[in-house]
Amino acid sequence: MRGLRAALRISRRNALRSKWRSALILAMIGLPVALAVFALTALFASAGTDRQHYPIGQADAVVTGAHGWAGLTQDAWGNGISAQPDDVPFTQDEVTALLAPGSRVIPVARGRFRYLTPQGYETGEIRQVDLRDPMSRGTFRLTEGRLPTAPGEAVVSAERLNRDDAPAVTPGVTLLVGEERRPVRVVGVALFTLAAVEPTLATFPGSLPADAFGPVDSELMSRAWLVDSPRPVTWADVRRLNAQGLVVVSRAVIDGLPADEPHSRVSDLVRAVPWVAIMLLEVVLLAGPAFAVGRLRRSREFALVAVQGGSPAHLRTIALADGLLFGVVASALGAALGVVAARLATPLLEWLAGVLLGPRHVPWAEVAMIAVLGVVAGLLAALAPAVAASRANPIAVLSGRLERGRERTGRPLLGIVLVVAGTTATIASAGHDIAWTATSALVTQLGLVALVPVFLAAVARRAARLPLPLRFAARDAVRNRGRTAPAVAAVMTAVVALTAVGVTWQSRLAQRPAYAQGYPQAPTGALWIAGPDLTPGLWNRVRSAVREELPTGVPLVEARVLATRSGTPVYASVPDDDPDVNRVEWSSPTRAGDLLVGNEDLLRYVLRRDDPGAVAALREGKAVVLNPAVVRQGQLRISVGHQSGESPALTLPAVGVRATGQGWARAVVAPEVAAKNGYATATAMLVVDPADFRVPKATADRIVEKVERITGKAAARLEVPEAPDDTMLLLVLGIAAAVLVLGMTFVATALAAVEARPDLETMSAVGAAPRVKRAVVAGQALVIALLGSVTGVVAGFAPGIAVARQSVSHPAMFLRPDGMLTTTPMADASVIAIPWPLVGLLLVALPLLAALGGAAFTRSRLPLPRRRVT
Template sequence: MRGLRAALRISRRTAWRSKGRSALILAMLALPVAVITFTLTAFATLYDMPPSQYPLGRADAVVQGAREWSGLSQNAWGETDSLEAGTKTTPYAQAEIAGLIPGSRLIPTSQQFLRYLAPGGYEMGYVRQVDLRDPMSQDTFRLVRGRLPAAPGEAVVSTRLDEQIRPGVTLLATEERRPLRVVGVALFAPARPEIVVFPGSLPDSTFGPADPQQVTHGWLVDAPRPLSWPDVRRLNARGLVVRSRAVVDSASRETRFNLKIDSSTLPALPWTGIALLQVVLAAGPAFAVGRRRRAREFALVAAQGGSPAQLRLIALADGLLFGVAGATAGAVIGVAAVPLAMPGLELWAETLVDSFTVPWISVALVAALGVAAGVLAALAPAVGAGRTDAAAVLSGRRERRRDRAGRPLLGAVLVVAGLTATAVSARHGIHLIAASALLTQLGLVALVPALVRAVGRAAARLPLPLRFAVRDAVRNRGRTVPAVAAVMTTVVVLTATGVALRASAISPLPFLRDLPQGPVGSLQISAADLTPQLWDRVRAAVVRELPAGVPLVEGRALATKTGVPLGVALPKPAKSENQGVFFMEGRSGGLLAGDESLLRYVLGREDPEAVAALRAGKAVVLNPSAVRKGRIRADVMRQDARPLNTPETISLPAVGVRPTGQGWARVVVAPEAAEKTGYVTVTTLLAVNPADYRMSQASADRIAAAVEAITPHAMVRLETPPGPVDDSVVLLVLAAAAAVLVLGMAFVATALAAAEARPDLETMAAVGAAPRTKRAVVAGQALVIALLGTTAGVLAGLPPGAAATRVPSGLYRPMMMVRPDGVPVIVHPRPPALLLTIPWPLIALLVVGLPLLAALGGAVFTRSRLPLPRRRVT
């Protein structure tokens, strides 16, 4: 231990003398730790409380209950599975609740998923009724703009609706259309509602019967003392579900400090290993140069009797010191940055944070990995320090080192094992592919010294700057190998990502690409829940852009008598037991009600027999096999999860008619026939049939702008034939990441190499080298490092990228695809060919562009004047 303290003291003094190199190493080690710690802490803080829980604010508890719930059981968070929702209950009155919790103050609160009318159409979301001005409601919201509701009929809306609903707008809620005037915009805690209204704005019947799974009718309680678990159990016996702050905080602490590591963390280990390898390789050259600069110090220790083990300990102390300092600083910065960034994070997540949560176990593990990265980065320089030739260093001569070529045999074995594991894991998951790629990268790192040595043999015929750069790289492999390996590991990840993303872009699987919504050349305006007045305005905006006489096709959907749209589930095709089924239904699919123009649009042709069946009140079914005994049956579902007052299954007389090509609905029925089932129809689709008029892109853009000014809920789409895959955005992002990472590491390694090559440059100046020679030498050093790393990285990144394109093995089996007209089609998808999935522009940038940019940067940012050799006084 005494030796370690002395080594750390030496390391600290040396680090203080070389402030620039020390800052660089600390940044390399602290930055990844800070980023990961910040991400873990931010997510733990944002998503610590389950979103289904009603926030407590400054209340001691939130309670709800009924006499019929007596003897219930719940957990610490107020969740119960011993009661079923929907049963008839007799809720407690507020005075009765106050009697069960003596000395308490209560305010009522209610919440329900409701449909309401906004200026842009109908919306659906949670509406809460509570007094936000009461102190118990504090910490459940943060007012962003406007003011709080102060009277019945006033409301604030969530920031999620801020772009659509502004203060001053009046909303209409419930079927009675009660007006709610928006007076403010707020950010809410988890279980966040879309609207919060002042008490008395909506009747209690709006929120439905008491529900044990959510607070439909409850009270916020300000108790004279915290409600303990025995108090909760006592109230459970009387039929109350209680969420107590004291109980929740106690349970959260127990859960938070549980040291058990779940098996779900295992998939993250390969990615953590890749990140750790990247940090070790990036920091390795800095430690290697530091060891070279301290060669005289090591020689003096050896001359005074220091053993190789003590020299290694002094060098390893650098890694330990920088690892501890960098990991500690990174962890502190990452954790401390979360509260500073929390206002912006809350707006991004659209939720108010209940409490600041730090996952200490995860933070400690990340910091430990940072320390391990520092020690591992200093390991190779420490081995070199233990072999210091004291006589050579103290006499001013270069040390004679053994010409080691790494571990080529071990590297070859690891590469073969990694490639084999990659091929095997291609069908088992992306995490196994990452683990296999990590094994391959470790093998390549062991092979890089041999690769650098092989390149040195071919440098004899190169120009002087390149010849010097290659031989300098070979002579100083302790610095060159980590730099090349760091570039290589980065390029491996970027290449594999590029191959996988391009494969998904050109994938033959139809559900991974944009599905057509109508015939080519058609224009569709679709919306699920607009008022008739808004549809009239949308229709007028479309007609203004159409030539006179061009008909507008209208599609309607089933709705309740109050106008609530309904979902219709049509019969599914028969399939084998293990066969997957994917429905390609778009927004215009399903059951549509309309006239002959809609039928012609859906079928793609004129069909007098189908028109006659439609006029006779029959449903036209585009998949004849779905017709049973001359009828079609369908299940009707209400989309707001409230029960229907009418039968949930309808049956219509039907006739089967096959479309021309692919149809664009499964069933077409006349509105009058649909209304005979007890429902009404509402508009959900307007379309321009390409057989009547082909819309230009400019006209479609004008219609889209006009419709967007009317309502944000309508979608305007011009159906165009599928074109070539456009993955330019993906390639641009990957190219930017490659430029920042690869060029950054290449410049750092080049700067270290140029600093170490100063005696050679002085010698060149002494023998008359031109001023531009230094620029050419530095450019050659950058080119060698970047070119070797990117070439090896691209070759190593192709196998895991190709394997990632085969990961979803079940998707490439034969499966049944149900078209929008309900016709099942058996497809046999195959993964795209490897040559098609290679992003050639990205590969060209990595192998050609970035090395040339690195060389250009090295030449531009290097002073051309060569230093003169210093005279030694003897």
């Protein structure tokens, strides 16, 4: 222990003496630790999130109930009661009478409403509660404006403002809510806690009538009360209130429950092992050359210790003390920085997420584990230089001679076995969990790290015909494997990760789109503008803007949907029994559904051809159905729903007509049919049929720009095939590659230049030109960067392809702008694309840039040999 203490004092003195090198090592070890701790604390350790249906805040309980619920059974979170639409809810006085004497209650309500904004209609969750009451404290945080103080006032959620159409609803805007168009003025912006459903708006009590929130519902707490009780509400109180018909979520009961332990915690730790190991390997390989620089600069100090009786074990202890000192200090600083950064970043993360994350709890056990891994990384990075220091010849060092120890190329058998096993496992992991791919890729990288000295020896043997700088650099690399191998391995490890991510990303771009909006939404060449939430006035402005850009006489096809007399679109579901068509259920009453209303132009657009028989049927008041199989005895039965519930099914005379190619609706009826059955219509889409006019790209861009200026609630697009945009891929991975590859290469090149000083002195003595030093340093950088990049690119293809072959998308239902309900197919995992620009950057551009950088930042004057007095 006394020797270790002395070694740590020596390390501390040398660390303070070489401040820049010390700062570099601290950054190499501390930054990964800080990033890992930040991710754990900021992203995966959020606490205080309400698990119940309605956030309790500072209340003692939240209750709801109805006459007829007596004798119900619930769990601690209020689940277990099935409500009926005709249940009569308790009044506030009745609820107060059932609670403990001295209890105070305030009403809360929640429901989905359609409301009118200056840019069109929206549908969102509205919570009605007095946010000023102390019981609401903790469920929100006001970020702008003020709280509502009277009926007709509301705050909007920050999550709502983060959306693309956010400018439409800001403080000062008046909204018209519900069928009765009740005015509600927005007076502030707030972040709300993450509960079952976050509200879009929070209104003051009395802004909307209680019956507007629908029937009482225990699951959603649609009509409930917050309770301020003089004593904690115990489980016995809950059972007593259950017997009287109240559903209760009590703070005391919830606080008494055991903390949630994620059932997959062990599984998550196991899945994290390969990623932690890869990070640890990268830190060791990156910091190793920096410790080697320190060992080289302190070689005289080590030699003096040796000649004064120090054993090789003493020398290893002194060198390893560097790793221990830097590991402990860097890990402590990194962990502290990660925790502090997570706390400071909480407001920004909350604003980006649009929700209140609640109090933070630092996972100290995980933080300590990461810090220990940082210390281990420091010790492993200092291990090779420590062994080299213990083997150095002190007489040769003190006499100024550079004596190179015997360095074996090692046995390549272990490396070959690991590479073969890892590659085989990587190929087999395709289609399985990504953790298996990461684990197998880690095995491959460990094998390649073991084979790097063999690669260096092979490069040196084939460098005989190269120019002097490259020949010298190759042979210098193989003579100093202990310094060069970690640098090449560090570059290789980074390039493997970058290549794997690039192959996966490029393959995903080449596969079918991951989002519904990426699939064709109209026939090729069509220009469409969709906006089921626009008002008639906004549609008139959009029509005028579109017609200004189109030639005279080009028809503008209009698709309309069924709507109530007040103008609210209703959902019309047309059955589809075709076995070749995906059948899905869609419950939202705020979209068009499968039925479009329009004239002969719309019918021709939908069918993709002129059909006189279909036109005649449309004029006769029949529904034209694109799947004849659903027409029963000449009639079509359509399910109709709206905001307030289901309506009687609509039965229409119908005729079945097959479309040419893909049909762009399921059924079309004339406006007169809708009016005859008691429905109004609302515009849902405008289309320029490519059969009438092919809109040029420049014209379409102008139309889209005009529509976006008018309203953010409309979507406009020219339906033309577009190649996947890989600009972001190249930008992100290119920057990462430049930082990692060039940074590692320059550190290793600086070390190589220090060790090559005697050789450069010899070159100067025999008359080498000043530019020779620049060329030699450039050659050293080129060898390190090129060998690491080539090996990393080749090794990165297998994990990238394996991850790209995994299924990343699932069939999802969505409504196209034409009202057609459809599904997105699975992504085609057989498509594999190689990001050749990224590969060229890694194999050509970055090695050349590293060589140029090494030459540019090296002094051209060669050092003169020093005379030594014997």
